[in-house]
Amino acid sequence: MKLPFFLLFRSMAWVMAVLFLSAVWGCAPKTVQKPADDVTSLETKKPEPGAKEQETAALVKILMAEAQKLLEQGRVKEAFSAYNQAAALAPEDPLNDEIVSDIELLLAKADPSSIQTFLQMENLAVPQPLLLYWLGVSHATAQEYADAMEVLTRFVTDFPDHVHTSDAKELLDLIKQTTFTKDTIGCLLPLSGKYGSYGQKALKGIQLAIQDLSNTYDRNFTIIVKDTQSDPEKAAAGVDELNQAHVMGIIGPILAVETAGARAQELQIPLIALTQKADFPLSGDYLFSNFITPQMQVETLAAYVFKKRGITKVAVLYPDERYGRLHMQMFRDMVDEYNGQMVGVEAYDGTRTDFADSIQKLIQEADLYAETAYPVGEVSYSGTTPVTGIQDGKGNTDPDQVKKKDIGFDALFIPDSVSRINMILPQLAFNDAKGMILLGTNLWHQQSK
Secondary structure (H helix, E strand, O other), X not given: OOOOHHHHHHHHHHHHHHHHHHHHHHHOOOOOOOOHHHHHHHHHHOOOOOHHHHHHHHXXXXXXXXXXXXXXXXXXHHHHHHHHHHHHHOOOOOHHHHHHHHHHHHXXXXXXXXXXXXXXXXXXXXXXXXXXXXXXXXXXXXXXXXXXXXXXXXXXXXXXXXXXXXXXXXXXXXXXXXXXEOOEEEEEEOOOOOOXXXXXXXXHHHHHHHHHHHXXXXXXXXXXXXXOOOOHHHHHHHHHHHHHOOEOOEEOOOOOHHHHHHHHHHHOOOEEEOOOOOXXXXXXXXXXXXXXXXXXXXXXXXXXXXXXXOOOXXXXXXXXXXXXXXXXXXXXXXXXXXXXXXXXXXXXXXXXOOOHHHHHHHHHHHHHHHHHHOOOOOOOOOXXXXXXXXXXXXXXXXXXXXXXXOXXXXXXXXXXXXXXXXXXXXHHHHOOOOOOEEXXXXXXXXXXX
16 A cells, blocks of 8 residues: 655654754763762762861870880880870870870979980970979979979979969979078179279178177078179179079179079079169069168158258259269259258269359359348248357357358258368358258268378
8 A cells, every 4th residue: 555645755754853863862962870889889988077086086095005004114215205196196185185194194203314305305296394394393303403493493484374383483492492501691792893892891791790690699690702893794603603502592792783683583592682773673573672772862861951950941062963963853852842942953063173163153042042032121040050160250259249141051962972072162161151061972981082
């Protein structure tokens, strides 16, 4: 049976369309699906979360167990090596705390040489401050007190916030109480060199004080003296020598106090410096000072003048240099504090020998002050007794018959050396500046040449 032509044509067209679509699909990329078994296999090969940490923790525990076993066998160095490996692997918290605790048990049994070896170990994971602390403890246990003091002092200085710092300080205090000689005092003074005379005078005073102390408490106190020669390095070396002599404390030095003080603070030895520097004791807990400061002198002078003598009017004649300006200003402040009257202040050139100009200006200032404070017709009384002995040219010294010259002040403060005072006094008298109380500093405490 033959198909009609149009049906045959439609059938052929349909077949061609199918063949074309098949060809197109064959050229498109194909999606490959993996078997279910393969998917499951890949999932099991992925590392589970925290697996690496678990392996590390397990290894750390193995190392710690091995270290403990080695320590029980007395193999301290091998045990420390195992702990060091564990410390390198372990996280800081919380497992590392357990390692540190075990390491401290080991270090408590180790001798100083072993701990020194640990400190020199390569790839050291154990904290160095911990080793340094236990090294000091080990030295103390072995009664090697000098080494213990040195190591523990360095530990306290370098690691002030460490958990063992307070323990180290207590141990240092205990060592000092055990080792220092309670009846022996160290002394640092410049006994030779430029300032040797000052050191010799200070030494005589200290020796008298030690003798009095021994008599008072019926004990034989002794002093060990070191000559600093006013040299900072020798002063620091003297501190070291006195520390080795186990003195209970140190008196001095007079000069180079900063260097000696720093070393004494480092060694934690009480040091009383003979210095006027008010801020010196602030440098450390073991540092003190005991000396006549400018402020102390001026306060004492002011109390004597205004309270004991009842004087109200004072003047200052001072050298125009740092020392003179400092004391002048402090005395001025004390005058204000006591509600006194500063009637004149005048400076002079300390390099010269003629002070007449400054003295005359000072007297003029005092006269001007009197004219301003007390107009004509008024009289001021300072409360002091008139000084006799002023002559009127006829040899008459009767205070009722002699007309005295009022210089306007009853006390004169001259903060200068004896050598200059010896030149100033005759010139004061020549300019009729007489009858007042003269005030000075500790520079006056020496014999004039």
